[in-house]
Amino acid sequence: xxxxxxxxxxFGLSRGVNNGIVDSYLYGIVNSATMMMNMPGTxxxxxxxxxxxxxxxxxxxxxxxxKPLLKNVPSLVDENGDFxxxxxxxxxMDLSLEELEREWTAQIERFLAAGLxxxxxxxxxxxxxxxxxxPGVQRLAKRYNLxxxxxxxxxxxxxxxxxxxxxxxxxxxxxTEEYFLSLxxxxxxxxxxxxxxxxxxxxxxxxxxxxxxxxxxxxxxILTTVKLPENLALL
Numbered sequence: 001x002x003x004x005x006x007x008x009x010x011f012g013l014s015r016g017v018n019n020g021i022v023d024s025y026l027y028g029i030v031n032s033a034t035m036m037m038n039m040p041g042t043x044x045x046x047x048x049x050x051x052x053x054x055x056x057x058x059x060x061x062x063x064x065x066x067k068p069l070l071k072n073v074p075s076l077v078d079e080n081g082d083f084x085x086x087x088x089x090x091x092x093m094d095l096s097l098e099e100l101e102r103e104w105t106a107q108i109e110r111f112l113a114a115g116l117x118x119x120x121x122x123x124x125x126x127x128x129x130x131x132x133x134x135p136g137v138q139r140l141a142k143r144y145n146l147x148x149x150x151x152x153x154x155x156x157x158x159x160x161x162x163x164x165x166x167x168x169x170x171x172x173x174x175x176t177e178e179y180f181l182s183l184x185x186x187x188x189x190x191x192x193x194x195x196x197x198x199x200x201x202x203x204x205x206x207x208x209x210x211x212x213x214x215x216x217x218x219x220x221x222i223l224t225t226v227k228l229p230e231n232l233a234l235l
Contacts, residue, residue, distance in 0.1 A: 002187050005032050005163055005194040005235050006223070007149075009060055009122070012036040012045035013210070016203030020220045022048050024199040025055045028224035029180070031234045032194075034060035034122050037107040038069055040205050046114045056235075058120040058146075058162075059111050061104050063127045064089065065209065069106040073099040086125045093132045101136040108144055120162045122149035129156070149194065163194040170197050175218050177226070184231045192235065199223050 008021040011033040018041050024030035035045050035057055049057045064086040068076055075096040078084050089095075111118055121141060122128060128137045129151040141148050141159040148159045152168065155161040165187070170179055187193055200206060200216035207213055228234070 002184055002189060002232050003192045003235050004029070004228075004232055005056075005192065006030045006197060007032040007034060007058075007122070007194055008197050008199055009034055010036060010124070010198055010200070010210075011049075011057065011060065012039045012042040013065075014039070014041040014200075014203050014205035015044050016201040016206050017041060017198075017216075018045045018048055020200035020216065022052060022055070024197075024220055024223040025052060028199075029226060029228060029234060030055075030197065030199065030223055032056040032058070032119065034058040034120075035111065035116075036060045036062050036065070036124060037110045038062050038066045039209075042110075046116065049116055050114075056119045057116060058118050058122065059108055061107060061121060061123040061128060063100065063103075063123065064125050068103045069110060070099075070103050073103050075099050076103060086127070089127065089130070093130070097133070097136050100133065101139065104136065104140055108140065118144070118146060120147040120149065122162075126151070126168075164188075164191040166194040166196065168196050170195055170219070172212075172215060175215055175222065177222055179222070180226045180228060180232070184229055189231070197223060 006029050008030050010017050011021050012035045021033050064083050067082055138158050147162040148156045150161050150166040153165050197219055198216050199220035
């Protein structure tokens with residue numbers, strides 16, 4: 001038997017995203033989500049998480065979308081006070097790890113202050129897997145005693161791994177009806193595997209902040225209609 005964690009990223013990005021995630025939990029195979037703490041839909045996501053306690057919820061650490069929770073993190077933001085884009089970070093990593101750790105601490109603390117108990121950490125655009133940010137990720141995971149999303153088949157050093165493997169290919173052209181039906185053919189029996197997904201209903205907030213839009217609707221359709229093969233079980 002293969003155990004699945006089907007994790008919906010971007011919980012909190014917008015109300016449309018939030019409602020898509022919750023419907024994928026109530027009527028489909030999503031059993032986990034990770035929440036962005038700095039986005040327009042965050043408060044709505046908190047309300048939904050408290051209402052649906054069976055949905056596992058972790059924290060989706062943000063460095064490349066929206067504005068930081070803290071004001072005094074100049075190395076993390078552009079001239080408009082927004083987080084720098086991922087394309088900038090991949091060209092140059094001239095940010096302060098001290099500022100990053102303070103901002104991510106603020107994001108975790110906002111989650112805790114809402115009365116929620118996080119299951120794990122991951123990050124928007126997978127920035128927690130960047131080698132330059134590893135010390136901060138390690139300190140936060142240990143400080144809050146949280147597991148961390150695996151970088152594909154490579155576990156983040158010196159922290160508890162959420163799963164044996166994390167598949168990131170249910171995305172873009174990989175979003176097909178056959179994805180889950182053929183999944184067991186490439187997985188090892190007895191393992192716990194996380195599947196990243198992004199179900200959502202479209203709204204103006206999502207359309208304005210993300211380039212990944214209409215495929216989220218297709219994800220939602222698949223996640224709420226697929227029947228898992230007998231050798232796959234949800235955690």
